[in-house]
Amino acid sequence: MTSPVAQPASPRKQPRQARARATVDAILQASTRILQKHGLEKFNTNHIAEVAGVSVGTLYQYFPSKDAILIELIRQKRSQLRDALAEAAAQSVELTLEQALDNLLRVTIAHQLRWPMVGRTLDYAESFLPLADESLAFKRDLADIISTLLAKFAVPDAEMVARDLIFALNGLIEGILATQTADADQIFARAQILAHGYIRAAREN
Amino acid sequence: MTSPVAQPASPRKQPRQARARATVDAILQASTRILQKHGLEKFNTNHIAEVAGVSVGTLYQYFPSKDAILIELIRQKRSQLRDALAEAAAQSVELTLEQALDNLLRVTIAHQLRWPMVGRTLDYAESFLPLADESLAFKRDLADIISTLLAKFAVPDAEMVARDLIFALNGLIEGILATQTADADQIFARAQILAHGYIRAAREN
Amino acid sequence: MTSPVAQPASPRKQPRQARARATVDAILQASTRILQKHGLEKFNTNHIAEVAGVSVGTLYQYFPSKDAILIELIRQKRSQLRDALAEAAAQSVELTLEQALDNLLRVTIAHQLRWPMVGRTLDYAESFLPLADESLAFKRDLADIISTLLAKFAVPDAEMVARDLIFALNGLIEGILATQTADADQIFARAQILAHGYIRAAREN
Amino acid sequence: MTSPVAQPASPRKQPRQARARATVDAILQASTRILQKHGLEKFNTNHIAEVAGVSVGTLYQYFPSKDAILIELIRQKRSQLRDALAEAAAQSVELTLEQALDNLLRVTIAHQLRWPMVGRTLDYAESFLPLADESLAFKRDLADIISTLLAKFAVPDAEMVARDLIFALNGLIEGILATQTADADQIFARAQILAHGYIRAAREN
DNA sequence: GATGAATGAGGGTTCATTCAT
DNA sequence: GATGAATGAACCCTCATTCAT
Structure with a gap:
């Protein structure tokens, strides 16, 4: 019930996951900025992906749905x-x-x-x-x-x-x-x- | 609880006839019920009209937009x-x-x-x-x-x-x-x- | 094929038709003004009736359809x-x-x-x-x-x-x-x- | 007839891929055919998309509005x-x-x-x-x-x-x-x- | 006859999600 | 893995027309 992805336990990054971690962070940061500036109204996956600098497809590789981003x-x-x-x-x-x-x-x-x-x-x-x-x-x-x-x-x-x-x-x-x-x-x-x-x-x- | 009904948002039409007044009330009550049960997610004009027992067109005769209902x-x-x-x-x-x-x-x-x-x-x-x-x-x-x-x-x-x-x-x-x-x-x-x-x-x- | 309502043949008005004539004129004048100012975009029967100062119902007593107004x-x-x-x-x-x-x-x-x-x-x-x-x-x-x-x-x-x-x-x-x-x-x-x-x-x- | 294609209205997306270019062309050709056959009356986005063989959503990826198609x-x-x-x-x-x-x-x-x-x-x-x-x-x-x-x-x-x-x-x-x-x-x-x-x-x- | 409230099909647009490349 | 084109259900809103009063 507590967040699975939350704080990286050990600061030692697994190299092959570093990119993934960066992508997830970019998405979450973009989401935060959008919510802060425009609320749920502009909070849509295409926009999030654009602000995060990734494609929608990539976004969906890390989050199974839009709600999953909110949950995270x-x-x-x-x-x-x-x-x-x-x-x-x-x-x-x-x-x-x-x-x-x-x-x-x-x-x-x-x-x-x-x-x-x-x-x-x-x-x-x-x-x-x-x-x-x-x-x-x-x-x-x-x-x-x-x-x-x-x-x-x-x-x-x-x-x-x-x-x-x-x-x-x-x-x-x-x-x-x-x-x-x-x-x-x-x-x-x-x-x-x-x-x-x-x-x-x-x-x- | 003693309050008279407030002045409508920016009403398309002041309900003059008794029937019209009843329609507006039905729409507002339906809206309240929907918000109470399902929140903003199911709060859409077709659904509101359906629950209120009127047509969408009628809804829009009294409220210029969906937001106007929320405002009211x-x-x-x-x-x-x-x-x-x-x-x-x-x-x-x-x-x-x-x-x-x-x-x-x-x-x-x-x-x-x-x-x-x-x-x-x-x-x-x-x-x-x-x-x-x-x-x-x-x-x-x-x-x-x-x-x-x-x-x-x-x-x-x-x-x-x-x-x-x-x-x-x-x-x-x-x-x-x-x-x-x-x-x-x-x-x-x-x-x-x-x-x-x-x-x-x-x-x- | 030529207009049935066009020019009143005799200037002697039949009293019971005078009102009707005035209503038709009001509708046609309103239509003209709307077309001149806003084109076909705002040319709708509710608007025409409003500008003409009659009800939609009345408009439909004199014209069987919106197109009939254009035709006239x-x-x-x-x-x-x-x-x-x-x-x-x-x-x-x-x-x-x-x-x-x-x-x-x-x-x-x-x-x-x-x-x-x-x-x-x-x-x-x-x-x-x-x-x-x-x-x-x-x-x-x-x-x-x-x-x-x-x-x-x-x-x-x-x-x-x-x-x-x-x-x-x-x-x-x-x-x-x-x-x-x-x-x-x-x-x-x-x-x-x-x-x-x-x-x-x-x-x- | 030798003219290169003009710059799009205010395009949502510049068609970069060949497939995209073909889609835009299909939409414009469908639009032309509809206007030729039925005028503005049947010129609606669902119909255009259908005739073009694409979905409405796709149409809106390349044209921000119906009017933008006319403009193009x-x-x-x-x-x-x-x-x-x-x-x-x-x-x-x-x-x-x-x-x-x-x-x-x-x-x-x-x-x-x-x-x-x-x-x-x-x-x-x-x-x-x-x-x-x-x-x-x-x-x-x-x-x-x-x-x-x-x-x-x-x-x-x-x-x-x-x-x-x-x-x-x-x-x-x-x-x-x-x-x-x-x-x-x-x-x-x-x-x-x-x-x-x-x-x-x-x-x- | 006149009124205006009500209807609902129709049409514009969005956006979560999928999938071929 | 990443991309972004494509999908289509869903939703907002309009307006020609009808009909009870």
Whole structure:
């Protein structure tokens, strides 16, 4: 259920697969750029192939369908976020809850700022792709990272609080990005109030 | 819920006769049902007309394009939410901030629960429809309703806090609906913690 | 084969037909205006009815089909040209051939200048309307008027010369109108050279 | 007839492979046949593709729209006529004006006889296609070829005379073809009288 | 007679996918 | 492996015509 193609395990490239890897990357990068600039409307295989500098035929040698590209993009973005959060959590073991949360916040905001439109579009794409199980697993993974942290500080209902915090922050960040131009620091300041306030309330609940 | 029907997108024809009004309603209801069940994928004019029990030609007598139907749906849902929130706010003048917020929360949750998938889909549709100005105005309207309430209780930065609260709650509710089956009361309980916690933090900020 | 509705024989209007006459005129005038401004592309029954200020249903009470409107327009324009030429010929019995031709030329140019685009469009419409016999008869009528004149001055092959003169002048006038802005006098001057030159050559042939 | 194929409208794709070139030719030939037999009424992309023996999709790989096919046909026919006239003019340098004109006449008549109905239809199509500038340039080109010849023989107003001669001959030839069945020789005989007569008159003017 | 709502076949265009070269 | 020409189902939209009121 986790992405099969994701991070190359060993940096030692098998020579005969280097080209293939480059082609796949070109396709995925082209896809990202198209989604970012034009959304799903211009996201079609001919266009992707053209932007990626390969032929449609080649594209179909690496991806069995258009949806498979979306799925792979989703998996990549998820992997990136999951890994970044896990690393931030690992590096926060010595900190207070608030400090640890701030680190996670920064990571999340940085992730969303990278390709804001892609995030929104992939969120929607989830609704028609056959990813139900994988999506649940991903959300569980994220919730685990955060609930582990919360539990350490004796926040009750850590699992549910973690999920709700993720949902709320996601809504806040996407909302700000969709309506206003704000830099990472401004978003962070606003998200911090939300996160701290919510956690405090959850603690007392 | 008390809202009168909003002004149509850029209607081909104002429905003057009762029959015409019924036709427009049938088209909008069919559209809602299709979005709810199958999302944008099956949202095509032939299908809409078929489900509505009219011909495509008739559909195009009342809506200049497929997008115009989406726009009208968005306008209707927005009107409904705006009016319901305004009314709830009006009926909460005697209450404490927390009680007033709870009323608004209940209205919002009820609204989202009505057609959860439609809400998600229309949110995405906004990104490719020419609604920028209207969307800003709508968000301002909602923020106004809430910031007026917040200001009455001396919450600082009422305008921004109102917007962020809306974003966060929206994310929370959509998140819960997308992943889990939860009834209105359960969602309310979780949203309440978020709202109260955030407002308290905002007050002390 | 000649138009059934054409010129009202007696100016005494039958009261119960006055309204009908007005409706038919409105439709034909609207049709002319649309053809002049937008060609066959916007020439559709709904649009015609709208411009004429009547309902489509009413339009279909007076014309059995869209093509019937085109046919009636063609008949009207033809009647006008035929009558105007016949009258000009009748008034030219005392004149020289050149003077008589000039009168016919002026009539023809004035006719084309009235609705230049309509003329071009109806010429094309002839090619798909079932008017073969009528068109032949019309061309014969015009040729008769002119060949009678030519025969009076002993031009050989009067019939064929008449037809060819009409074709050539038609081409010249339409050509000038399509490419350049020229007033009636300028067109007349150029057409005169053509007509006189051609007739002199035909005489000597 | 010696003309190389003109540059395509605004081609989706330059046909690089032999197969592609054959496809484009098939589409253009099918288009010509349909226009010749049924006019613009049956000129629809599905029908064209069917007659050409390809799929609609293929048609749209080479032509961005239906109108683009008409435009390409117009360009081809114009190129053919322009080149044929230029060649005929070049081969007539030693001849008298009348002899040279006769050569041009023969070329023009042969051109019109090839696809008479196509000529008429494309003439009409010009009125709704975005070709204004190109059409002017084409008419100027033809006028240049002929006015150069006229000027050599000291015909006054050579430019205008050339244009008017073209218009008149075009009208004559199209008129004859539309009404009567006549072979090239008969048309030539009649056009000759017109051309010689007009030029003589223009000279004396 | 007049109205205008409704019909639905027809036609333009796109794009995911296949396959011969 | 790569290419890109070809396919055709699917979808948007129009407009001549009908018919209930």
